[in-house]
Amino acid sequence: MLGKLTALGVAKLKAPGMYGDGGGLWLQVSGKGGKSWVFRYTLRGKSREMGLGPVSTFSLAEARDKALTCRKLCYEGIDPIEMRREQRQDAAVESAKAITxxxxxxxxxxxxxxxxxxxxxxxxxxxxxxxxxxxxxxxxxxxxxxxxxxxxxxxxxxxxxxxxxxxxxxxxxxxxxxxxxxxxxxxxxxxxxxxxxxxxxxxxxxxRKVEHHAALPFKDVPAFMRTLEGQPGIPAKLMIFTILTAARTGEALGARWDEIDLEAAIWSVPAERMKAGAEHRVPLSTAALAILAEMQGLDDIFVFPGSRRGKPLSNMAMLVLLRRMERAGLTVHGFRSTFRDWASETTHFPSEVVEMALAHTVESKVERAYRRGDLFEKRRDLMDAWATWCSQGAAR
Missing domain, CATH: 1.10.150.130 (Tyrosine recombinase, N-terminal domain)
Incomplete structure (x- = not known):
C-alpha cells in the first residue's frame, strides 16, 4: 500500500525509528531528531538502502517522486545506487575537463x-x-x-x-x-x-640486446693501472681510487672529506648517495689511502674537486681520460665487473663478501634477515688483495 504517511504526520514524528510510506520509501528519524528519506529495495537477491536526502530539503511529495523513479529503475534491472554513482562520476569527469x-x-x-x-x-x-x-x-x-x-x-x-x-x-x-x-x-x-x-x-x-658495460679482463688490470698512474691530473687519481674501491662512478665522483676516516681507513658513503638507499662502508687499502693523501688540501668539501670551487669533477672527466688513453672502448663502471671476475676466478672469498663489496643488495630476504652485519673485516681483506693484484708490476 502506498501513501501511508502524511505531511503533517512527518512533521510531528519525534520518536526515533523507521516509518514506512509504502513502495520502499521510509522516513528515518534519528535519536537526535534528524529526519531523512530512505529507499529500501531488493535487486538480484541483494537488499540495499539508498539515502534520498533530508526532510528539511525534500518534502514528502518530492521523496515519493524520487522513490517512484527508483522503483522504475529496479523494474528495468538497474541498480539506483550504482546509477547515481555513475552519474556523479560523469559529473566529476565533466567538471574536470579543464584539468590537463x-x-x-x-x-x-x-x-x-x-x-x-x-x-x-x-x-x-x-x-x-x-x-x-x-x-x-x-x-x-x-x-x-x-x-x-x-x-x-x-x-x-x-x-x-x-x-x-x-x-x-x-x-x-x-x-x-x-x-x-x-x-x-x-x-x-x-x-x-x-x-x-x-x-x-x-x-x-x-x-635490442642488453649491452653490458665494457670491462677490462682482470689479467690486464696491472698493466692498465701502470699506464693510468702515468697520467696527469685529478681524473686519473679519481679513476685509480674508483677502481681500487670497486665503487660506482657517482659514488666516487661525489666523495666528500667528511665521509672519510683516514685513521680508521674507512670511507662511509651515506644512504642518500647509494643506489640501494643504505649506508655503505668501504675499507680503504693502503693504495687507496695513498691517493687520498695526494688529494688533501685541494678542496675542503670534495675529495676530487672540479674546476669550480666547491664542486666535484664532471661525470665526463674519466670518459675523456679513457679517450685520451685510447681506451674509449672501456667504461669506468665496467671495472666493477672486472673486480667481480677477478674475485670469482682467482680468490676464495665467498660470493656474499664480493657482493657486499660491490654494495649489491642480497637477493634472499631470509639471508638478509639472518646476516645483520656487513662482513667488514672480510671485505677489508678482499680489498687489500684487490689492491695487491692491481699493483702487480706497477711502480709505487
Missing part, C-alpha cells in the same frame, strides 16, 4: 616526491615527461589521453631509446592511474603494458 595531463603529472610528482630517494628522481620524472609526453598531450584534458596519443609519444623512441621509452610509458601510466583515482578520468589506462601496449609494441628484449 601536465597538471595531473605535477600533482602526482608533488604527492610522491617525499617518498623518493632524492630530488634528482623528481627532476628525472619532470624532464622525461616534458621531453616526450607533454609535446603530444601535455595540455590536453587528462580524460582525452587515449592509446593513439600514448603510442604517438612512445613509438618515435621505442626502437632507438628503448630504456627511456619504457620509463616514460611507466610514468604516463602512473599519472593516468593517479588521475583516475582522483576522479579526473574514467576508463581503462591506455598506457598499461600487460594485455594492452604489449600487443602493439615489441618487447624491449626484441628491440
Amino acid at each position: 595531463f601536465r597538471t595531473c603529472a605535477d600533482g602526482y610528482i608533488e604527492a610522491h616526491k617525499a617518498g623518493w630517494r632524492n630530488d634528482k628522481h623528481a627532476a628525472q620524472w619532470t624532464a622525461t615527461l616534458a621531453t616526450y609526453a607533454y609535446p603530444v598531450f601535455g595540455d590536453l584534458p587528462v580524460q582525452a589521453v587515449d592509446t593513439s596519443l600514448v603510442l604517438k609519444a612512445l613509438e618515435a623512441i621505442w626502437s632507438t631509446k628503448t630504456e627511456t621509452a619504457t620509463r616514460v610509458r611507466g610514468r604516463i601510466e602512473s599519472v593516468l592511474d593517479w588521475a583516475a583515482t582522483r576522479g579526473y578520468r574514467r576508463g581503462e589506462n591506455p598506457a598499461r603494458w600487460k594485455g594492452h601496449l604489449q600487443n602493439l609494441l615489441p618487447k624491449r628484449s626484441k628491440v
Whole structure:
C-alpha cells in the first residue's frame, strides 16, 4: 500500500525509528531528531538502502517522486545506487575537463616526491615527461589521453631509446592511474603494458640486446693501472681510487672529506648517495689511502674537486681520460665487473663478501634477515688483495 504517511504526520514524528510510506520509501528519524528519506529495495537477491536526502530539503511529495523513479529503475534491472554513482562520476569527469595531463603529472610528482630517494628522481620524472609526453598531450584534458596519443609519444623512441621509452610509458601510466583515482578520468589506462601496449609494441628484449658495460679482463688490470698512474691530473687519481674501491662512478665522483676516516681507513658513503638507499662502508687499502693523501688540501668539501670551487669533477672527466688513453672502448663502471671476475676466478672469498663489496643488495630476504652485519673485516681483506693484484708490476 502506498501513501501511508502524511505531511503533517512527518512533521510531528519525534520518536526515533523507521516509518514506512509504502513502495520502499521510509522516513528515518534519528535519536537526535534528524529526519531523512530512505529507499529500501531488493535487486538480484541483494537488499540495499539508498539515502534520498533530508526532510528539511525534500518534502514528502518530492521523496515519493524520487522513490517512484527508483522503483522504475529496479523494474528495468538497474541498480539506483550504482546509477547515481555513475552519474556523479560523469559529473566529476565533466567538471574536470579543464584539468590537463601536465597538471595531473605535477600533482602526482608533488604527492610522491617525499617518498623518493632524492630530488634528482623528481627532476628525472619532470624532464622525461616534458621531453616526450607533454609535446603530444601535455595540455590536453587528462580524460582525452587515449592509446593513439600514448603510442604517438612512445613509438618515435621505442626502437632507438628503448630504456627511456619504457620509463616514460611507466610514468604516463602512473599519472593516468593517479588521475583516475582522483576522479579526473574514467576508463581503462591506455598506457598499461600487460594485455594492452604489449600487443602493439615489441618487447624491449626484441628491440635490442642488453649491452653490458665494457670491462677490462682482470689479467690486464696491472698493466692498465701502470699506464693510468702515468697520467696527469685529478681524473686519473679519481679513476685509480674508483677502481681500487670497486665503487660506482657517482659514488666516487661525489666523495666528500667528511665521509672519510683516514685513521680508521674507512670511507662511509651515506644512504642518500647509494643506489640501494643504505649506508655503505668501504675499507680503504693502503693504495687507496695513498691517493687520498695526494688529494688533501685541494678542496675542503670534495675529495676530487672540479674546476669550480666547491664542486666535484664532471661525470665526463674519466670518459675523456679513457679517450685520451685510447681506451674509449672501456667504461669506468665496467671495472666493477672486472673486480667481480677477478674475485670469482682467482680468490676464495665467498660470493656474499664480493657482493657486499660491490654494495649489491642480497637477493634472499631470509639471508638478509639472518646476516645483520656487513662482513667488514672480510671485505677489508678482499680489498687489500684487490689492491695487491692491481699493483702487480706497477711502480709505487
